[in-house]
Amino acid sequence: MLPQTSTDNPRTAWFTEARFGMFIHWGLYSLHGRGEWARLTERIPEDEYRPLMAQFAPPSTFHPREWVALAKEAGMRYMVLTTRHHDGFSLFDSQVSDFTAPRSAAGRDFVAEYVEACREAGLRVGLYYSLDDWRFPAQHAGPKKDPKGWAELVEYVHAQVRELCTNYGTIDLLWYDGASNPGGSREDSWQAVKLNRMVRDLQPQIMINDRSGTPEDFYTAEQHLTSPQDIDRLWEACATMNKHWGYYPADPCWKSQKECIDYLNSCVSLGGTLLLNIGPRADGSVPEACVGRLRALGQWLQHNGEAIYGAGRSILTSGTLGVVTRKGARHFVHVHWWHGSRLTLPYVSVPIRAAHILGTGQPVRVEQCGTRAFLCDLPEQSPDPSTTVIELELAGEPQVMPPWDGA
Numbered sequence: 001m002l003p004q005t006s007t008d009n010p011r012t013a014w015f016t017e018a019r020f021g022m023f024i025h026w027g028l029y030s031l032h033g034r035g036e037w038a039r040l041t042e043r044i045p046e047d048e049y050r051p052l053m054a055q056f057a058p059p060s061t062f063h064p065r066e067w068v069a070l071a072k073e074a075g076m077r078y079m080v081l082t083t084r085h086h087d088g089f090s091l092f093d094s095q096v097s098d099f100t101a102p103r104s105a106a107g108r109d110f111v112a113e114y115v116e117a118c119r120e121a122g123l124r125v126g127l128y129y130s131l132d133d134w135r136f137p138a139q140h141a142g143p144k145k146d147p148k149g150w151a152e153l154v155e156y157v158h159a160q161v162r163e164l165c166t167n168y169g170t171i172d173l174l175w176y177d178g179a180s181n182p183g184g185s186r187e188d189s190w191q192a193v194k195l196n197r198m199v200r201d202l203q204p205q206i207m208i209n210d211r212s213g214t215p216e217d218f219y220t221a222e223q224h225l226t227s228p229q230d231i232d233r234l235w236e237a238c239a240t241m242n243k244h245w246g247y248y249p250a251d252p253c254w255k256s257q258k259e260c261i262d263y264l265n266s267c268v269s270l271g272g273t274l275l276l277n278i279g280p281r282a283d284g285s286v287p288e289a290c291v292g293r294l295r296a297l298g299q300w301l302q303h304n305g306e307a308i309y310g311a312g313r314s315i316l317t318s319g320t321l322g323v324v325t326r327k328g329a330r331h332f333v334h335v336h337w338w339h340g341s342r343l344t345l346p347y348v349s350v351p352i353r354a355a356h357i358l359g360t361g362q363p364v365r366v367e368q369c370g371t372r373a374f375l376c377d378l379p380e381q382s383p384d385p386s387t388t389v390i391e392l393e394l395a396g397e398p399q400v401m402p403p404w405d406g407a
Contacts, residue, residue, distance in 0.1 A: 017310045018077030023277035025082050025245040028052045028089045030282040036246035039087045057105035062284035064114040068121045074294035075301035080126035080175045081114050088133040096159045115168045124172040132178030165202040176211040186213030227270040237267050238275040247279040254289050257296040258386045265334040269323035271313045303359035304389045307332035317401045319346040331392045338382035345373040347401035358389040
């Protein structure tokens with residue numbers, strides 16, 4: 001029997017309230033600075049890649065508290081750390097692998113440090129774990145061509161997931177990735193039902209994403225905002241600020257601060273939660289481009305967080321303005337494109353009792369003509385250079401905008 005996935009489930013309520021989290025891609029690949037897939041895409045052999053362990057030595061002055069402090073400043077409510085990516089290098093102490101951070105030059109269990117830092121700051125703890133591990137020949141051959149090797153891979157994966165769910169106290173979210181399925185279904189290949197039953201026995205309160213081959217608690221969209229057809233299905237969009245997840249200094253394609261803010265409010269307007277990524281350098285430091293954007297998000301949320309935290313879909317349509325979110329009876333128009341002192345909402349089926357700019361409290365005069373509504377006497381330029389939010393108080397429950405007949 002699948003766990004409840006409705007938005008009113010007490011076990012998952014924190015996820016809907018949070019709406020914004022930090023994803024962290026960090027590992028041996030950060031030394032190369034060419035993204036987390038470099039080992040595979042550049043065909044780096046084991047005898048060249050494994051020696052990177054001797055170079056993986058963040059300074060003793062670095063602690064994951066630095067990431068946590070940045071997440072707090074950005075207004076994020078939870079975090080997800082890559083405990084092991086597809087290259088097989090584990091940031092945690094493992095009894096079934098010697099390819100780990102504690103056995104590298106670092107000599108540290110970074111998962112333990114990260115979990116401790118999250119708890120100190122009151123952030124929910126998420127752990128990413130890739131089921132794939134490129135070091136295993138069976139990973140590339142598949143279960144049909146190498147059944148014995150595949151069984152060993154699956155046993156190792158289950159053992160590591162057990163370690164993560166046993167050795168670090170309460171874990172709020174488990175974020176699977178990988179789960180390649182050469183020659184079979186992901187669910188069967190990875191024994192996902194058995195795996196997740198074990199996880200829930202060890203961590204009854206945990207949330208699990210859908211990437212092990214079973215639906216579990218929430219759907220994951222990667223680098224796009226596509227909500228599930230079932231509007232009661234919890235979902236999350238994970239996204240980068242440039243084009244890569246792991247540290248990649250040659251990639252200059254950064255989203256602007258405004259694009260990051262609008263990506264967040266667009267995600268929430270579709271009922272989703274945004275997991276925004278950083279790719280720290282090998283020494284644990286965060287690129288300045290990430291820091292600046294996250295601080296801008298935090299400053300915007302200080303004034304507009306009511307339209308994000310615990311908010312979700314609204315029936316109202318924004319027309320040419322941007323998106324609309326809703327929290328209870330409150331509807332929030334996020335004006336992505338401010339085009340003058342008079343803004344139009346194409347269909348509001350009930351009277352608007354009052355409106356004001358959320359960040360400043362400044363009242364907004366409203367005119368309604370039939371089902372069209374006009375927000376009037378506004379400044380010519382957006383009061384917030386990123387995105388201004390206008391809160392509406394409606395006289396009743398609005399209706400969905402019907403198809404237009406052109407009249």
